[in-house]
Structures are given as structure tokens and as C-alpha cells.
Amino acid sequence: MSQNLHARAERLIAQERVEGISTADQQWLRRHLADCPSCVAHAAATEQAIRSLRGLSVSLPPTLASRTQFRVRLRAEQLRSEPRWRIVWTACGISWAFGAATAPYVWRGLEWAGHRLGVPNVVWELGFGLWWALPAAVVAVILLMTDAGRSHEADWNRQAN
Ligand SMILES: [Zn+2]
Known part of the structure; x- marks a missing residue:
């Protein structure tokens, strides 16, 4: 698979979290993730990072x-x-x-x-x-x-x- 496709997938994964992506991009990303384990891992890592960031902001002493x-x-x-x-x-x-x-x-x-x-x-x-x-x-x-x-x-x- 081309390196450009992975780069595009990584960009979309980040973008989806921050500002959202178009339906076409979403479909493309789902298709890419379906047969790209490394981008799935990247998506999971991003998800994990965001979750722990959110957890961190909640657990900050008031x-x-x-x-x-x-x-x-x-x-x-x-x-x-x-x-x-x-x-x-x-x-x-x-x-x-x-x-x-x-x-x-x-x-x-x-x-x-x-x-x-x-x-x-x-x-x-x-x-x-x-x-x-x-x-x-x-x-x-x-x-x-x-x-x-x-x-x-x-x-x-x-x-x-
Ligand atoms: Zn990929």
C-alpha cells in the first residue's frame, strides 16, 4: 500500500477527532482501516491519548x-x-x-x-x-x-x- 494512503489515513484520524471529516472521507477511512492494521493501531493510540488527556483534565485537583x-x-x-x-x-x-x-x-x-x-x-x-x-x-x-x-x-x- 502506498505511503501516501497511510499519511492520509493518519491525517483523517486526527482531523475526525478535532473538526470532523466529510462522509466521503469517513467511508474512505473505514475502508482503509478495514485492511490496514498499522493505521488501526494508530487510530487506537490516538483514541487512547485523547481519552487519557480527558481523564487528566478531570482528575486535576480543583x-x-x-x-x-x-x-x-x-x-x-x-x-x-x-x-x-x-x-x-x-x-x-x-x-x-x-x-x-x-x-x-x-x-x-x-x-x-x-x-x-x-x-x-x-x-x-x-x-x-x-x-x-x-x-x-x-x-x-x-x-x-x-x-x-x-x-x-x-x-x-x-x-x-
Ligand atoms: Zn494505513
């Missing part, structure tokens, strides 16, 4: 889709907030480096001003502490605001579902 969705959304949220975090940490690093570099001058300046104004040492020392803590305080406020924004977003997502 939570899998929502879990996948959740993970994709989580990742998207992470990606969205990453640049913001990078900016915060960069600003943090720069301000701390700047703070460390200028600390001796600020200390001396405050000491001088404190003595000039005649305030107790504890006042200008406290001022130095505040100046030192200010970048950290600003960052803490930013982080708190970011967290508040994120949990608000989470609430919104929960309502949307």
Missing part, C-alpha cells in the same frame, strides 16, 4: 488553578514592589553613609552650639541622637506606609474574588 493564580499574583506583586524597596534601601544606605561621614562635624557643631547657648549637655546630645536616628525614622515611616498600602490592596483583592 485547587490547582486557584493556587497557580495565587502564585502568579504573588509574584506580580513582588515584582511591582521590588523597585520601591530598592529605592528605599538605596536612600537608606546613602543617608547612613552620609551620616557616618558627617557625624564628627555634627557632634562638634552641636557641642559648640550647646555650650554657646548654655543648654545642658543632655539636650545637644539628644539632638545628635535625633539627627542620627532621623533617616531610620523616615525609612520606618515609609515602610509602614508601604505595608499599609499593601494590606489595603490585599483586602481589595479578597473582595474582588
Whole structure:
């Protein structure tokens, strides 16, 4: 038998499953299958593959889709907030480096001003502490605001579902 005939039969077997074939093609295929064991085997394998595919889609855990969705959304949220975090940490690093570099001058300046104004040492020392803590305080406020924004977003997502 010609190789073309088997190729045509295989094409029709697949096509019959997906989009259907004409009556003439069906008749031709039945006739071909009647005396072609290899195409019968191919048809059976196709049938088997389709059946196991259908079985697979039924036996998928129903939570899998929502879990996948959740993970994709989580990742998207992470990606969205990453640049913001990078900016915060960069600003943090720069301000701390700047703070460390200028600390001796600020200390001396405050000491001088404190003595000039005649305030107790504890006042200008406290001022130095505040100046030192200010970048950290600003960052803490930013982080708190970011967290508040994120949990608000989470609430919104929960309502949307
Ligand atoms: Zn054949």
C-alpha cells in the first residue's frame, strides 16, 4: 500500500477527532482501516491519548488553578514592589553613609552650639541622637506606609474574588 494512503489515513484520524471529516472521507477511512492494521493501531493510540488527556483534565485537583493564580499574583506583586524597596534601601544606605561621614562635624557643631547657648549637655546630645536616628525614622515611616498600602490592596483583592 502506498505511503501516501497511510499519511492520509493518519491525517483523517486526527482531523475526525478535532473538526470532523466529510462522509466521503469517513467511508474512505473505514475502508482503509478495514485492511490496514498499522493505521488501526494508530487510530487506537490516538483514541487512547485523547481519552487519557480527558481523564487528566478531570482528575486535576480543583485547587490547582486557584493556587497557580495565587502564585502568579504573588509574584506580580513582588515584582511591582521590588523597585520601591530598592529605592528605599538605596536612600537608606546613602543617608547612613552620609551620616557616618558627617557625624564628627555634627557632634562638634552641636557641642559648640550647646555650650554657646548654655543648654545642658543632655539636650545637644539628644539632638545628635535625633539627627542620627532621623533617616531610620523616615525609612520606618515609609515602610509602614508601604505595608499599609499593601494590606489595603490585599483586602481589595479578597473582595474582588
Ligand atoms: Zn494505513
